[in-house]
Amino acid sequence: MEWIQRLIIALPVLLIAITFHELAHGYVAYRLGDPTAKNQGRLTLNPIKHLDALGTLTLIVTQIIGWAKPVPVDYRYFANPKRDMMWVALAGPAANFTLACVFAVIFHAMKDMQVSADAMVYVHPIFLMVQMGVIINLALGIFNLIPIPPLDGGRILVSLLPDRQAYQVARIEPYGFFIILALLFFGGTQKVIWPLIQTFRLLLGV
Template sequence: MTSYLIGLGIKILLLAPPILLALTVHEASHALVAWIRGDDTARRQGRLTLNPIKHLDVAGTLVFFITAWVGSGIGWAKPVPVDYRNLKNPLRDIIWVSAAGPVANLATACLLALALHGLVAGGLFREPSLPVYYLGQMFILGVQVNLVLAMFNLLPLPPLDGSGIVTGLLPLRLAMRYQELKRYGFALLLALIFLPRVVPAFPDLIGLLVVWPARELMDLLLPL
């Protein structure tokens, strides 16, 4: 029992920094691009920051830990407030603001993978008794979490970022109709995440559209 609790504690300690980093970078990037494109709503509300406390949603972070534990890593933070009326070109800029989060996660995954390559090349990622070994494990988890978060948010389902990208690409009338999905979006997301685990016949779309491409990218990025 003691060894199990120790292992549990180690895994939580390894998971916490990558999850906090991924969520913080994601939301802060939305705030930054919105500010660059003319809307300072997020900055005025203290969201243009790398302080994770400003971005965390308790339920979303808990779901992130639970799903990351079983290998996917899907969750959410508090959405960054954006007043699209303040953007220089709302229909175009909604694309850049929406894409900023997933792009930031992809960039973070690449940087963490590069750092891991450095550890491997230096022969520092061999001995589990060394602290640097656990740093490398944290880098691996960071790559996984950031890739899954990026792929998940690119799904074209409100309120995810992919829906903002699609909205910016659609004609105005269709975009307004499309955004009406927001009232059902959260329930649909929960169904996509949890139903395949309790109803085997339900298709695992998250596995197909999120986890599988994230794993393929991990195979490309990681040196192991």
């Protein structure tokens, strides 16, 4: 029962986090000259357009790992493909960190509110949802910055490395998902990601 209640609170902010993450990728790609995401209807705040059924189900079951439908990007439209792919990759985590700050502002505003005991019944779940919004967006932003393709951090790393080294890292992409699973299984990501989340939560006062 507690798991269901937690899911009900987390699901709306999770949808917001995923939607803005993918929308940011597509929007930056569009501004850099690639109309692919726009032509496929991905520049939208409709979360259904961004959800991957299997990735969503996996996230609900495991509460650790999941994925959205990747925004299509055609680097051939870019004036400088290597540099512009970096900006596209950065856009997703940047959107999540921005949302985390927005939720933190709402959190502090709600914390200072004076409400009656009757109103608290309705306000408290929203308060928990806002707090979860900070945590989920920090987690999504930090997780995606792990420098393993196909995560955004991996694409950023490929963009920053010299061509020869970038090619070697890019070759990891077909196996990246399995590497990430192994890191999760052995607790590697939790040992890095959770302390970072806690650090940023402390900075945001949440």
